[in-house]
Amino acid sequence: MPYLNETGDVVELHLGAPGAELDETNPENRFRLDWLDEVERLLGEVTADPKRPLVVTATGKFFTNGLDTDHIFAAPDQLPAYLDRVHALYTTILTLPVPTVAAINGHAFGAGAMLALCADQVVMRTERGFWSLPEAALNMPFTRGMATLLRTRLPDRTATEAMYSSRRYGADDAVAAGIVDEAVPVEDLAARAAELAAGRAATVGANLTLIKRGLRGPLLADLAIPTPAGVLA
Template sequence: MDETPVLVDRRPDFWVLTLNRPQRLNSFTQAMHVALMKALDEAEAQGCRALLITGAGRGFCAGQDLSDPIAKGDLGDTIERYYNPLLRKLRNLPFPTVAGVNGVAAGAGANIAFACDIVLAAKSANFTQAFAKIGLVPDSGGTWLLPRLAGSARARGLALLAEPLSAEKAESWGLIWKAVDDDKLIAEAEKICTQFGSGPTFGLAQIKRALDAAETNDFATQLDLERDLQRAAGRSPDYAEGVKAFMEKRAPVFTGRER
């Protein structure tokens, strides 16, 4: 069992979680699942306002470590106990999440990155839906995320052919926000997290809710949701501060609170 499978760096404006099994390209074990869920729970409970997830060494995450006991037996049970709760937690966090993909992102590792709100990738990085190579189905939200991010044809090609997709092509296909030079990746990711960490966190959370709901809502239902979310955002201290700062021609000081 790894001593520290996830490193947690609590900064004033945001947290950094580093997957820390570099000798195995940060592939998942039961211990890493437990540590990552614990870190996400703590980030939410302790008022974190933005989160950066990256990997130690030369990889972001190579998916599941196939030598770990949870990779054997009933894989449906493994998904239900570990991967699905992780993806639900990550997707529903009430603050922005940023993936800093520093190297290979394969299998669940790729889909965990895609589940973040903003994905930055080093130009040397690549994304692979490796499941088909061993007779499995994309999980960790892959079959939901890929068609929505890349379109049906590209999603099928990525899932069935299991070919690596470069960071720059992932950007051009709309799968990620930006591909950046390797030596600028973390600085760029931290810059975005700093912006989020001092931003109107409650309002940003409502944007996330609206965009997620738009994937399945019809237009009329989405209009109603926008109305309801805007009502809540309009009552927040950050909206009042934003308007006041605009009128006073100064930078706003947001607290991130709902009330």
């Protein structure tokens, strides 16, 4: 399960399990209900006592593989409420009272790729892993909130290509496309993410949330719209 780790000048939110490269119960860090519960709880701790910038990362093959498809297929009637929870997680990260950096250690797919874009800055390892939106290839739509997230966080040409084609971007291609800020060797990933986050440490506090809400107002409004029942119809 996800956990917080204080290290140097930052706090790290690890999306996997402590002491293991892969969480055996959720090796792809998918958005399971219990996983969402824990991530929201941990981010609640950050919000309640904001002291240091936050780095969001993981270990192993995946940053996160996004939605829990097992849950979706097992309980299709619960899909709108499930997607609303995902939107709420995005909103939480977008409005944290601390600077945030996503350090993409491996594959970031679908909803997981979008989660990375909720951070203020994004760095990605060079040796392994792709950032990708597979929805078109899977014949799945984007919710209104997700589409607005992608439209506002990516250059228009990149959003169009990524959403229409399901292209897989390696780190260097992701930098060129404006998806991530830097491509970093894996041995430097954590340190570089911490350096970027710590560089904005002076802005930690409630005022930063107000600034983020002002900047992201239309996006936050779309993320707050309840998902319609026929989203996959």
